[in-house]
Each structure stands twice: as C-alpha cells, then as structure tokens.
Amino acid sequence: MLRRPLSFNLKPFELEFRHLVETHQSRVFSIAYRILGDRGLAEEVAQDVFLALYRDLDRLESDTHVLAWLRRVTVHRALDAHRRRASRIEYAAEEFHEERTQVLSAGENRSAAQGRTYTSARLERWMSSLSAIQKSVLLLRYQEDMLPGEIAAALAMPQATVKSHLQRALKLLRSQAERQTKEVANG
C-alpha cells in the first residue's frame, strides 16, 4: 500500500499518487458527473475527492480500501454539491438541463447510428429525471458493479432502502423506455 515517506524526498510518493489518480480518475469523475450533470462541477468534486484521498492515504490499508473509500466519498461529495447547488437561488435549472441535453443529444445521435434498443445516451437522459440518491444507487450498481449490500454499506443506509431506490429507479427508466417505444410505434 502507498505510504507517505518519512524522508524529505516526496517525489516517489507523488509519482505513486499520480498513478493512483490515473487509475481511478474515470470512475470518480463519472460518478460525480452522472450525479451532477455538469462537467465543471464534476471535475471540481473529483479533484476535491483526490485531495482528500491524498490527506487520508495513511489511514487506508489496501487497494480495496482505497476503492471503497473513493466510491463512498465521491458519492457523498457529489450529493453534497448537488444539495448546495439546488439550494442556491441564483442557480439556473434551465442552463443545467440545456447543457445536459446538448451533451446527451450528441451522444444519442452517435448511438442511434449503432441501432441499439436503448441507447446509452437515451438511458443517461432518462437518468436525469431520477433523484440524486436514485442516480447514486444506480451508478454504484451498474457502473461500479456493486451489490445492494455493498451499496448499503457505502451509503450508510439499510439494504432494503437501497433495493427500494433501485426498484423505483428501474421502474422509472422502464416507463420512460416504454413511452419512447410507444411514441416510435405511433410514428
């Protein structure tokens, strides 16, 4: 495990830390971005997470521990950022949806060419209608491939609550998919 050196030469430690950042940056950024839907804010949160990791590294004993720590802290920090943003009066919701729609529409056009039933971009767009906690649970389940028990531990909530969030989220996505299918069928 990465250990902060006692000597004054910090370079090897920083190189190892850089490797750690490069290994986990996609995961951390994706969780933050998919909860927040804003690349700038997601990067800010992801940077904060890695800075906190740098400070806490001495307490983390294994790579598994680091991974669990990153998932937990990223979700919590992204949810905090989401709450802070939602509470700001000056926050323009339209701007957020507009940016997200542009990003997702671009992806949707690319995915449509591949002829998939539920395109990635569509799924991501439908996900924006979910609550932040539902998105978090869904991300940990499908992006991070975690089991409901692991998600419950990471988010400090009962497993039944995790399952309930998952079921509601999937139900919402399914209803969106069905609506879309009907629209396509009706022309």
Added chain:
Amino acid sequence: MVEFEDRPERDDELDRELDQELQAALRPLQPPSGFADRVLARVQEAQVPRSPAFRERGGFAGRMRWAAAAVLLLAIGLGAVWALQRQRRIAGERMRDQVLLALRITGATIHAMQNQVAQNSQRSEQRETP
C-alpha cells in the same frame, strides 16, 4: 439483476434487458484532459507550506529572528545593569565625599574645642598660682 417480486414474465425480461443496457451504458467516462496534472498541482499547492525545504527556510529565518531578538534583549539587559551600576557608583562616591567632609568638619571642630579647653586650663592655673 435486481429482484422484483410478483412480476409478469415480460417485465422480468424487460428488466434483464434494461440491466444489460445500463451496464453497457454506464461505462466510466474520461475526465477532461490534464485532470491528473491539475490534481497534482493542487496537491503541490496544498503541500507548499508543509514541504521540508520551505520548513527549513522558514525555520532558519525563524531561528535568526529569535537570535536577533535574544541579542537585542541581552544588550538592553546589559545596558540597564551597566547604567544602574554607574548610577550606584556615582551615588556612593558622592556619599563618601560627604562623609569625608563631615569628618573633616568634625575633626576641625574637635581640634578647636581642644584648643579652647587647653587655653582655659592654662588661664585657671595662672590665676591659682600666687
């Protein structure tokens, strides 16, 4: 797949499909380029006040400041002691001079009184001698 109870078979099939689609769709995204560099830069920034080189420089300057303050305090202390001793020496010399003057005056007075007594004795003896 997430378990759903009492659901029609078609729903389960849709869920399985949705499960697969979600797993495929939610692949990790690449962060903006240069992300790791920016994180490392922030780490360096946060570390600057704690870096050993900086600490050493700060420590040396700090020690120099303390040494200068100690020298200044010592100089002030020695100056004060010297001034006090000088003041005491002057006061002592003045007192000694006063005592010597007083002794000289006393000596002269005693001498004058002795002469007076001696003269008086001689006069008495002359009167008594027929």
